[in-house]
Amino acid sequence: MTNVVLVTGATGTVGRHVVAALTARDADVRTALRDPEPVSSEIADVGDTVAFDFTKPETWGRALTDVDGIFLVRPPVVDKSEVGSFVDAADRVGVSHIAYLSTLGAAKNVLVPHHWIEKRIMATDLEYTLLRASFFMQNLLEVHRPDLVEHDELFVPAGSGKTSFVDARDVGEAAAVVLTESGHVDRAYDLTGPEALDYGEVAAIFSDVLGRSITYPEPSLVAFANRMRRRGEAVGFIALMCGIYTTARLGLAARVTDDSQRLLGRRPRKMRTFVEDYADEFRGTSRRTGR
Template identity: 75%
Template sequence: MTEAILVTGATGTVGRHVVAALADRDVAGRAGVRDPEAVPRQIADAGEPVEFDFTKPETWGPALADVDGVFLVRPPIVDGSAVGSFAEAAGRVGVDRVAYLSTLGAERNVLIPHHRIEKRVAAADVDYTLLRASFFMQNLLEVHRPDIVERDEVFVPAGSGRTSFVDARDIGEIAAVVLTESGHANRAYDLTGPAALEYGDVAEIFADVLGRPITYPEPSLPAFARRMRRRGKPWAFIALMCGIYTVARLGLAARVTEDGRRLLGRQPRDMRTFVEDHADQFRSENVA
């Protein structure tokens, strides 16, 4: 019987949806955060906030007490070795299973931290599930919303490459499935949306849903970097985003799989559904 699931990155793009999905299953979620006092009420109501920080091992033991499952996500600013060490510590204190949020193609790309973390999670004394996700639709909201709202542009340097966008809400539901149901031990799943789209297609969907022209100007990598820098984004973040979009430019982000449909028992959400669900946040009168 599941006692509790620790959700690392509980206020993040995916973590918040894992907490909500566990609550929907009446499973005790534990929201691992750096500052439990600052957790948004919606998350605190769904899962017990506990102090957790990958860079502070003294927080690991209390966060893992009486936990039998962990949703593991690497914050971009945290070194991958700390994440691997935590997975090993979870195994030592008796955690039964870990679901690690990785990225599509991590098993082949030895240059990215996810590849090394996957190896350490698989070697830890736990049953593991690797969730290799495609590009999150939520990035359009969390990173690119200013361009859509203020300039009526989807401004990303992806060329004509296609991307198999996935909704973070679906990843949250899938994480809850693999952490609370049997049959997922020592497995890896490639998680995408139902279709691969060019960003021109994405712009057309936004235009149709929002009822105003939205364009995709196909910016170059330098033009994208300059705009992000003017917006105050750090160079490390800009480099990460350029790397992601270069993968799309090269045609390496278009693979569509059936793993998500099988785990959800339905088709994953498509881009139109995502834009319709968040339309108010993309309207110009709601500029933050």
């Protein structure tokens, strides 16, 4: 159990929900922000904010002062070694507990940076909880929203493979649980949603909820990469997405666990609930408000 909790990645897909869930639990939250000035009121209204950057160790001391627990995110743009050095710094100053946002399969997959960071955390004296999350439903709001809004299609090169999509709101709430309740120290949880779906089934849910036909054309990896290039996405990001969707295509992203249910004390959100909750954004009638 922790008192002051430092939340990294607090403006991100999961971090914003960690802040909200910790606040709802009356935890003492400190949000670590690269630029504390222009953050949304959603973040600024809660707790203390501190300037923090993984690539600027001179910002770490103030951020870590009197901190008991950390919600740790490795931003995709930050090198794993910088996150590792930050973990060591947290250990040195006496932080007691880190909840780390990892990815499903990280224990065995030596290719993902999360594998290395998990090991680095476990090599310290810190108490830890590893939150190995499945593919976020919110990726559909971010990377794939233009295809849905402008072309009425789900343009994902995942073939007929199934994915155990998890809602980032549930991941955020699970993080708040492990940081504020006892019994989660030195444990790892595989956080998935309640069902594994292929993208044809996801498209059918979109069609039903939005009241218009959304198709899943099962694009090849090459067709997907070409469209992403035309949209101006970076080559590295496209390669990462292709790797993730190849995992799904091979049927390796389909495992459903009951860890989310056990932590949340309720069923995690289904894909249908996610699409209903963000329907205006998928209809294009709402300004993108975040996740």
